[in-house]
Amino acid sequence: MFAVTILGNNSAVPAFNRHPTSQVVTLDGNNYLVDCGEGTQIQLINYKIRRSKISHIFISHLHGDHYFGLIGLLNSFGLLSHQQELHVFGPAPLKEIIELQLKVADTKLCYALHIHHITEAATLLDNDKLRVKCFRTNHRIECYGFSFEQKKHPRKLSLEKAKAFEIPANFYDRLKNGEDYTKKDGSIIKNDLVTETGETGKKYVFCADTKYDESLLPHIKDADMIYHETTYLDNLRQRAEDRFHSTTKQAAELALKGGVKKLLIGHFSSKYNTLEEFEAEAREVFPNTELALEGVCFEV
Amino acid sequence: MFAVTILGNNSAVPAFNRHPTSQVVTLDGNNYLVDCGEGTQIQLINYKIRRSKISHIFISHLHGDHYFGLIGLLNSFGLLSHQQELHVFGPAPLKEIIELQLKVADTKLCYALHIHHITEAATLLDNDKLRVKCFRTNHRIECYGFSFEQKKHPRKLSLEKAKAFEIPANFYDRLKNGEDYTKKDGSIIKNDLVTETGETGKKYVFCADTKYDESLLPHIKDADMIYHETTYLDNLRQRAEDRFHSTTKQAAELALKGGVKKLLIGHFSSKYNTLEEFEAEAREVFPNTELALEGVCFEV
Numbered sequence: 107m108f109a110v111t112i113l114g115n116n117s118a119v120p121a122f123n124r125h126p127t128s129q130v131v132t133l134d135g136n137n138y139l140v141d142c143g144e145g146t147q148i149q150l151i152n153y154k155i156r157r158s159k160i161s162h163i164f165i166s167h168l169h170g171d172h173y174f175g176l177i178g179l180l181n182s183f184g185l186l187s188h189q190q191e192l193h194v195f196g197p198a199p200l201k202e203i204i205e206l207q208l209k210v211a212d213t214k215l216c217y218a219l220h221i222h223h224i225t226e227a228a229t230l231l232d233n234d235k236l237r238v239k240c241f242r243t244n245h246r247i248e249c250y251g252f253s254f255e256q257k258k259h260p261r262k263l264s265l266e267k268a269k270a271f272e273i274p275a276n277f278y279d280r281l282k283n284g285e286d287y288t289k290k291d292g293s294i295i296k297n298d299l300v301t302e303t304g305e306t307g308k309k310y311v312f313c314a315d316t317k318y319d320e321s322l323l324p325h326i327k328d329a330d331m332i333y334h335e336t337t338y339l340d341n342l343r344q345r346a347e348d349r350f351h352s353t354t355k356q357a358a359e360l361a362l363k364g365g366v367k368k369l370l371i372g373h374f375s376s377k378y379n380t381l382e383e384f385e386a387e388a389r390e391v392f393p394n395t396e397l398a399l400e401g402v403c404f405e406v
Numbered sequence: 407m408f409a410v411t412i413l414g415n416n417s418a419v420p421a422f423n424r425h426p427t428s429q430v431v432t433l434d435g436n437n438y439l440v441d442c443g444e445g446t447q448i449q450l451i452n453y454k455i456r457r458s459k460i461s462h463i464f465i466s467h468l469h470g471d472h473y474f475g476l477i478g479l480l481n482s483f484g485l486l487s488h489q490q491e492l493h494v495f496g497p498a499p500l501k502e503i504i505e506l507q508l509k510v511a512d513t514k515l516c517y518a519l520h521i522h523h524i525t526e527a528a529t530l531l532d533n534d535k536l537r538v539k540c541f542r543t544n545h546r547i548e549c550y551g552f553s554f555e556q557k558k559h560p561r562k563l564s565l566e567k568a569k570a571f572e573i574p575a576n577f578y579d580r581l582k583n584g585e586d587y588t589k590k591d592g593s594i595i596k597n598d599l600v601t602e603t604g605e606t607g608k609k610y611v612f613c614a615d616t617k618y619d620e621s622l623l624p625h626i627k628d629a630d631m632i633y634h635e636t637t638y639l640d641n642l643r644q645r646a647e648d649r650f651h652s653t654t655k656q657a658a659e660l661a662l663k664g665g666v667k668k669l670l671i672g673h674f675s676s677k678y679n680t681l682e683e684f685e686a687e688a689r690e691v692f693p694n695t696e697l698a699l700e701g702v703c704f705e706v
Contacts, residue, residue: 144478178444
């Protein structure tokens with residue numbers, strides 16, 4: 107399963123029982139944490155997300171509502187005897203901030219922590235299942251969005267046909283990867299005689315904090331789902347502009363222009379007690395919009 | 407009213423819906439925050455503690471469960487247009503940690519923030535209502551406890567008697583402070599003819615994280631209420647010793663030897679799901695013990 111679980115959807119100051127930004131992207135049992143506002147470790151417990159399955163954390167920018175919970179989570183990983191390596195990606199000087207706090211507490215982590223500074227658009231992770239890339243967004247301080255591209259599934263093998271052509275089982279993985287099979291007599295079994303196209307990989311894009319900016323379009327193009335902030339309702343466009351944030355209709359407009367399939371909206375200002383209007387306004391422009399409600403898991 | 411409200415009573419890792427250490431000491435409408443674990447700002451909202459009435463924050467030591475919520479609170483004060491000066495006391499390099507995080511976010515606070523480094527036993531605050539002193543405790547890293555001494559109330563004035571002696575009303579405050587009144591004819595009205603002794607000030611002592619250490623006795627002596635950590639039940643004395651923490655009976659023993667009137671216990675290890683045994687064990691040694699339960703307000 108490829109899905110996104112919302113842990114926090116509020117901007118800046120916690121309010122109305124909404125928490126600062128954090129999401130978990132889950133793919134085939136692995137958890138990738140995106141942003142880590144204060145209290146994220148408690149939200150992970152509340153929503154029963156397995157902390158031991160988190161191997162990568164992506165921090166969009168160093169406004170507190172996106173990373174003040176990171177040091178607590180890293181510390182707790184240590185106390186909970188986390189086993190695997192942990193990679194954290196974020197803008198400088200994240201490493202300095204974290205290491206200073208570990209040092210003054212005389213904390214020796216029991217796991218290998220690697221903090222990587224992001225400095226430009228780049229591929230951050232590329233394994234056989236997933237590619238994660240970052241890109242700049244248009245915010246008051248250096249800020250990055252993240253795209254999660256599921257790798258194309260391998261080709262689907264017809265066992266029956268492979269057996270009929272007497273292809274040995276130890277060659278099946280290479281068939282799934284598209285190779286032809288050459289028999290001992292030199293004759294060639296073309297791959298598409300025994301396989302079919304696999305499923306296409308899906309794509310989720312987290313657009314972080316940003317003002318409306320069409321330079322994001324190439325990154326969200328044809329995504330199956332994106333998250334775009336909507337700090338304000340659309341009557342506060344000027345305030346959004348001044349504070350490098352977006353409104354409902356701006357997020358929806360970008361989703362529409364990007365040809366994406368589904369839009370999640372969040373990062374709601376603490377001035378709003380209820381969220382119905384956010385949904386209604388965005389849907390006027392882009393009908394397949396959902397509120398990024400905390401605790402809800404959205405399949406990509 | 408002189409009271410202590412518990413915001414968090416758990417050690418290290420959040421568990422069983424218990425939060426890391428934080429307490430609010432309230433005296434005559436002013437709030438003094440003691441420690442500030444992750445999520446403290448949310449606990450302040452949950453328990454309806456007025457953030458605008460917080461003027462002083464005391465941080466015992468730089469283990470994360472005692473201060474990771476501070477940066478978020480200071481940041482939120484800024485976003486909520488906090489008006490009054492804020493004084494924070496804690497061990498070095500707290501100031502560096504906070505200022506680095508404010509700087510990278512390009513945050514300009516709208517209020518005056520003063521971070522004072524504690525380096526030894528000292529008086530941190532001394533106004534007409536309250537004296538706050540700090541003292542070293544015996545923990546793995548530099549750590550301080552805090553004593554809150556309510557100033558002696560002024561003498562009680564008998565209005566009737568003052569009028570009978572024809573003392574002018576603008577001299578009443580000086581009578582309350584113990585002065586004699588000299589009449590125009592040179593005769594003296596002795597203070598105790600018109601006033602009586604006021605109430606004695608009360609004393610609350612927060613003993614922070616510490617192993618059992620009788621060098622704390624002078625600081626808790628005859629206090630009306632103390633808080634002493636009990637990370638472990640008494641069967642884990644060796645573990646407590648190794649980790650510079652205390653057990654139930656050790657806390658109770660110190661309270662008994664210190665002649666204090668009431669003991670609050672907290673900083674429970676995350677290994678314990680329930681707390682009844684903590685109360686029972688401590689009460690065997692010191693009957694007037696209470697669990698420092700979150701949300702409960704204890705009058706000093």
